[in-house]
Amino acid sequence: MPNSKNPESTEMYLETILKLRQNKNYVRSIDIATEMGFSKPSVSIAMKGLRESGYIITENDGNIVLTDKGNDIATRVYERHRVLTRIFENLGVSHDTAENDACRVEHFISEETFEALKEHAKKYGEL
Numbered sequence: 121m122p123n124s125k126n127p128e129s130t131e132m133y134l135e136t137i138l139k140l141r142q143n144k145n146y147v148r149s150i151d152i153a154t155e156m157g158f159s160k161p162s163v164s165i166a167m168k169g170l171r172e173s174g175y176i177i178t179e180n181d182g183n184i185v186l187t188d189k190g191n192d193i194a195t196r197v198y199e200r201h202r203v204l205t206r207i208f209e210n211l212g213v214s215h216d217t218a219e220n221d222a223c224r225v226e227h228f229i230s231e232e233t234f235e236a237l238k239e240h241a242k243k244y245g246e247l
Contacts, residue, residue, distance in 0.1 A: 127227070128227040128228075129166070130169075130170065130173070130175070130193075131193060131194075131197045131226075131227055132156070132197075132223075132227075133152065133156075133163075133166050133167075133170060134170070134175060134176075134186065134190050134193050134194035134197065135194050135197045135198050135201065136152055136155050136156055137152065137176065137184055137186055137190070137194060138186060138191070138194035138195065138198055139155075139198065140152065140155060141185075141186070146183050147183060147184045147185075148182050148183065148184065149163045149164055149167055149182070149184065150163075152167075152184070167184065170190065174187055174189050174190075175187055175189055175190030175193065176190050197226055197227070200222070200225075200226035200229065200234055201222050201223060201226045202222075203234070203237070203238050203241065203247065204218075204221070204222035204225055204226055204229075204234075204237075205218045205219050205222040206218075206241070206246065206247060207237060207241050207246065207247075208221055208222060210241070210246045
């Protein structure tokens, strides 16, 4: 878990960087600001904290890259997001609500509960 003043925020930034990276080869602070709806100065401050914590590297050309440590967290959170969204949708929740709820739950659900939900969904062919 990120050792930050706000681990949920750290996870959200890392997950956003991962998702942006999957869609394009280059991730800049402005891309993150646009995706998350935050100001560029707010994102710049967050990126400084992520760099200092060893979660990202900012290359000389401004490209933001996840370190192994950052990628591990981002991948875990993004898996939770995808699995929880799918489970909620399978329960009959609308896509938008499922996405929003998954985004909130993914940061707080225990590993034990998440794994149990995932196994249950696999058992019944929902994943």
